[in-house]
Amino acid sequence: MSENREISNRCEEILFxxxxxxxxELLPEEKELIQNHLQYCSACSAERDSLLRTxxxxxxxxxxxxxxxxxxxxxxxxxxxxxxxSKTPPAHSFLPFLLEKFMPLCAASLILIAYLxxxxxxxxxxxxxxxxxxxxxGPIRLVSNQEKKPWKIENQPINMGVPEGALxxxxxxxxxxxxxxxxxxxxxxAQIRILKGSAIKIEKxxxxxxxxxxxxxxxxxxxxxxxxxxxxxxxxxxxxSLSKFGQEVTQMTDVTALEGExxxxxxxxxxxxxxxxxxLLNPFQSPRINxxxxxxxxxxxxxxxxxxxxxxxxxxxxxxxxxKKIFENTRWSQISFYGSSPREFIDGINNSLTNPxxxxxxxxxxxxxxxxxxxxxxxxxxxxxxxxxxxxxxxIFTPExxxxxxxxxxxxxxxxxxxxxxxxxxxxxLGDLGNQKIKLHLRDYPFANVPALLYEQKxxxxxxxxxxxxxxxxxxxxxxxxxxxxxxxFRLRETLGVEWEFCPRSSDTLFLFRPSSHPGLKKIKRDLQxxxxxxxxxxxxxxxxxGRIKIALQTRWGRxxxxxxxxxxxxxxxxxxxxxxxxxxxxxxxxxxxx
Amino acid sequence: MEEDRNIIERVKLGQTDEFEKLxxxxxxxxxxxxxxxxSNQNDAEDVYQETxxxxxKYLDGYNDEYSxxxxxxxxxxxxxxxxxxxxxxxxxxxxPLESQDLESFIEGEWEEEGNIDSKELEKKLxxxxxxxxxxKRTVFVLRLFQGLPLKDIAEILDLTVDNVKILxxxxxxxxxxxxxxxxx
Numbered sequence: 219m220s221e222n223r224e225i226s227n228r229c230e231e232i233l234f235x236x237x238x239x240x241x242x243e244l245l246p247e248e249k250e251l252i253q254n255h256l257q258y259c260s261a262c263s264a265e266r267d268s269l270l271r272t273x274x275x276x277x278x279x280x281x282x283x284x285x286x287x288x289x290x291x292x293x294x295x296x297x298x299x300x301x302x303x304s305k306t307p308p309a310h311s312f313l314p315f316l317l318e319k320f321m322p323l324c325a326a327s328l329i330l331i332a333y334l335x336x337x338x339x340x341x342x343x344x345x346x347x348x349x350x351x352x353x354x355x356g357p358i359r360l361v362s363n364q365e366k367k368p369w370k371i372e373n374q375p376i377n378m379g380v381p382e383g384a385l386x387x388x389x390x391x392x393x394x395x396x397x398x399x400x401x402x403x404x405x406x407x408a409q410i411r412i413l414k415g416s417a418i419k420i421e422k423x424x425x426x427x428x429x430x431x432x433x434x435x436x437x438x439x440x441x442x443x444x445x446x447x448x449x450x451x452x453x454x455x456x457x458x459s460l461s462k463f464g465q466e467v468t469q470m471t472d473v474t475a476l477e478g479e480x481x482x483x484x485x486x487x488x489x490x491x492x493x494x495x496x497x498l499l500n501p502f503q504s505p506r507i508n509x510x511x512x513x514x515x516x517x518x519x520x521x522x523x524x525x526x527x528x529x530x531x532x533x534x535x536x537x538x539x540x541x542k543k544i545f546e547n548t549r550w551s552q553i554s555f556y557g558s559s560p561r562e563f564i565d566g567i568n569n570s571l572t573n574p575x576x577x578x579x580x581x582x583x584x585x586x587x588x589x590x591x592x593x594x595x596x597x598x599x600x601x602x603x604x605x606x607x608x609x610x611x612x613x614i615f616t617p618e619x620x621x622x623x624x625x626x627x628x629x630x631x632x633x634x635x636x637x638x639x640x641x642x643x644x645x646x647x648l649g650d651l652g653n654q655k656i657k658l659h660l661r662d663y664p665f666a667n668v669p670a671l672l673y674e675q676k677x678x679x680x681x682x683x684x685x686x687x688x689x690x691x692x693x694x695x696x697x698x699x700x701x702x703x704x705x706x707x708f709r710l711r712e713t714l715g716v717e718w719e720f721c722p723r724s725s726d727t728l729f730l731f732r733p734s735s736h737p738g739l740k741k742i743k744r745d746l747q748x749x750x751x752x753x754x755x756x757x758x759x760x761x762x763x764x765g766r767i768k769i770a771l772q773t774r775w776g777r778x779x780x781x782x783x784x785x786x787x788x789x790x791x792x793x794x795x796x797x798x799x800x801x802x803x804x805x806x807x808x809x810x811x812x813x
Numbered sequence: 814m815e816e817d818r819n820i821i822e823r824v825k826l827g828q829t830d831e832f833e834k835l836x837x838x839x840x841x842x843x844x845x846x847x848x849x850x851x852s853n854q855n856d857a858e859d860v861y862q863e864t865x866x867x868x869x870k871y872l873d874g875y876n877d878e879y880s881x882x883x884x885x886x887x888x889x890x891x892x893x894x895x896x897x898x899x900x901x902x903x904x905x906x907x908x909p910l911e912s913q914d915l916e917s918f919i920e921g922e923w924e925e926e927g928n929i930d931s932k933e934l935e936k937k938l939x940x941x942x943x944x945x946x947x948x949k950r951t952v953f954v955l956r957l958f959q960g961l962p963l964k965d966i967a968e969i970l971d972l973t974v975d976n977v978k979i980l981x982x983x984x985x986x987x988x989x990x991x992x993x994x995x996x997x
Contacts, residue, residue, distance in 0.1 A: 237982035241956070241963060265989075272989040279938055280958045288844040292861070296836055777994075 228255070229262050236266050240273050755789070757799060760812050767794050769812070817881040825872060832869055839882055840865075842959060843889050849954045850893040852943060860896060864889040879968060886961065887969040890951055897947065934995050941991035949984040952977055 232255045238244050239252065256263050758770035761779060768781045775787060782794045793800040799810050817838075823831045840861070847860035867888050868875075875884055942950060951970065955961045963981075967974045 233986070234979070234982050237985050238978055240985070241978075241981070243963065243978070268989045268993055269985055272985065272992050275934065275992070276938065276957050276988070279935065280960075283845065283849070283958060286845070288841050288848075292836075292840050292844055296833070296840065 229259060229265075232256075232259070232262050233265055233269070236262075236269055240269065755801065755810065757810055757812055767796075769794055769799055818877055821872060821875065821877075821881065824869070832865075835868075835881065836865055839885050842882070843885055846886065846889055846954065846959055847893065849942070849958055850890070850951065851896065852939075856896055860889055860892045863892045867892070879965070883961065883965040883968060886955065886959065886965070890955070890969050893951075894947070934992065937992055937995055938988070941988045944991065945984050945987060949980050949987070952980040953984040953988070956981055 232252055235244060235248055235252050239249065244252075252266075256266060756772040758772055758777070761768045761770060766781055768779050769791070770779050771777065771786065773786055773789070778786070780786065780791055782791055784791050790802045791799060792802045797812055799812060801810070817835065820831050820834050824835075843864055844857060844861045847857035847864070848854065851857050851860060864885060868885055875881065942953065945953060948970065952966055955966045955969065956963070961969075963974050963977050966972075967977045970977070972980075
């Protein structure tokens with residue numbers, strides 16, 4: 219025993235030396251020591267080979283990694299850093315140096331800062347703490363006066379950083395014009411506030427937004443905000459680009475009307491947003507309201523069909539006439555997943571709540587409601603009645619709201635938005651969404667694996683917007699296949715018969731979950747069962763350890779030693795007997811003999 | 814080194830713009846390090862920005878006995894640790910959003926080389942690096958990916974060189990174990 223230990227310790231020392239050898243840290247005599255040892259120790263030889271192979275591969279990967287140029291990603295950050303440096307000078311004073319070397323520039327800057335502080339803010343609402351950092355490669359022209367003429371920052375290459383907590387405010391009946399070659403950087407917490415009768419015009423300039431969300435650019439994503447008050451105007455003229463990290467983003471600018479109506483203009487058209495409304499501005503399209511549906515949309519006709527059904531069911535409802543009237547005169551709205559995150563969904567619902575009356579389209583995934591408190595009614599008619607009493611602006615067509623997302627996000631969402639109605643999240647039928655793999659997909663490309671899951675388990679048909687698929691990554695791994703999401707969907711349809719369709723128009727947006735007749739469901743179950751029967755589990759051996767039997771398994775996820783009760787992904791080892799092992803997977807039992 | 818020293822002197826004298834030169838010179842390495850250490854683009858960006866902002870702020874504290882490159886790495890590593898500490902609870906629950914960054918990048922690289930079979934291997938390497946303990950991962954990345962000498966790594970992590978050697982050895986062993994059966 220002690221001899222073994224000695225050998226083992228010796229081997230450990232040798233392997234440690236081999237590791238140092240990889241770093242070129244060894245003396246010749248130490249190298250010789252290794253060679254001598256390896257001559258008689260096959261275990262160490264094998265270990266050495268393994269270390270060398272790993273090291274070679276890692277070096278190769280490192281070389282590939284280090285060849286990558288991140289300047290694109292860094293461009294925007296570098297700008298920001300340089301912007302912030304002026305706020306945090308190093309400890310040494312540099313004023314004497316500046317005065318000596320750049321006296322004229324210094325004077326100009328001081329004048330400019332004074333000018334900005336004096337002119338940008340009306341005396342009545344002076345923000346003395348506000349400072350604006352301006353970096354200029356040339357003369358800056360900032361035109362302003364008190365006679366309804368705009369503030370102009372134009373036609374000079376300047377970068378303007380609006381620091382955290384700062385505010386640019388256009389006084390009443392005035393406007394800020396951001397001209398060509400101007401980069402306006404909104405730092406976290408910064409705001410541009412446009413008061414009544416004022417406007418912000420961004421003409422060929424750029425608004426750089428530091429945001430976390432890569433998919434849609436919102437001016438306020440990272441805390442920078444543009445507030446538009448009553449009768450304000452936000453104009454994005456042609457070729458305006460919202461840029462981020464050195465890449466042009468041309469998708470959307472999200473605008474929120476906080477107070478009164480807000481008009482949005484661009485050369486393609488105008489739009490009026492009601493108070494509380496949210497709009498989308500795209501430089502290449504007419505502005506549009508978030509979540510608004512066209513009259514002939516399939517979602518709308520679906521909603522109408524459901525309304526008819528619902529109407530019959532609730533004919534005894536005391537407010538039915540009133541509701542009918544509302545229905546007939548209403549504009550319809552859809553809760554959609556733009557950006558497909560719970561956050562967006564919340565925004566959608568909030569938007570609907572502030573713009574009544576609207577219909578909330580809810581899926582029929584399960585015959586029972588998922589979110590209920592103990593004191594809420596349990597039967598379907600009771601629930602519907604209760605909902606209408608509690609939420610008179612909502613017309614609930616089905617009792618279930620399907621939310622897809624991370625459980626913690628959903629919990630917050632439920633707590634915030636449905637304190638009366640919803641208490642806990644129980645989605646056993648969609649339990650796979652809790653799986654990390656799915657979570658990853660949900661977070662990154664939200665619904666990658668959901669179509670198959672929903673169809674397999676619930677027979678739900680899905681609608682996808684082509685526009686969404688455009689944003690899906692061109693190369694990604696779905697279930698081990700490196701294909702685009704679009705191809706993945708087609709593959710699902712071909713191989714598993716998962717039913718889905720494109721929405722006729724992109725404005726119908728992303729997902730409507732609707733029960734289908736799921737003719738292929740039985741077939742899928744059969745296929746699944748067949749797959750399960752193959753199961754790709756191989757029992758490598760049995761190990762007796764402290765009176766317990768363990769088994770060595772080769773699964774599709776790798777090798778391992780497991781004991782009774784343990785789980786390998788969704789496969790549970792129910793029982794290990796002398797001659798066989800029983801697994802449970804998706805409610806099915808599988809017995810394997812131990813060879 | 815001498816050039817860095819001159820730039821730093823000028824920045825200290827107030828020529829803030831000179832700092833951009835240092836960012837251009839070392840930005841890629843720091844961003845790359847941040848991305849490897851966090852496996853998440855958003856976090857990497859935060860680390861990157863914090864690193865340079867701190868470097869600027871504490872430029873006076875820079876000891877030119879060490880290279881500026883190493884000093885920056887030290888700040889970056891500390892930022893990563895700080896971030897990890899802050900997000901520990903969150904990280905326990907979540908799969909990092911852009912954890913595919915490294916994977917997809919490496920995938921792309923190999924694909925160009927026409928080595929399709931290595932896909933699984935790259936994934937394994939990435940997973941293996943992510944599985945390493947915080948210190949081992951740092952040592953491994955600093956040595957193998959950033960190419961820092963052991964002495965500098967020891968300085969960055971406030972360890973002895975021997976400690977670094979041991980951590981590196983353990984990290985290599987763990988990675989080799991993870992890749993065993995895949996590398997032939």
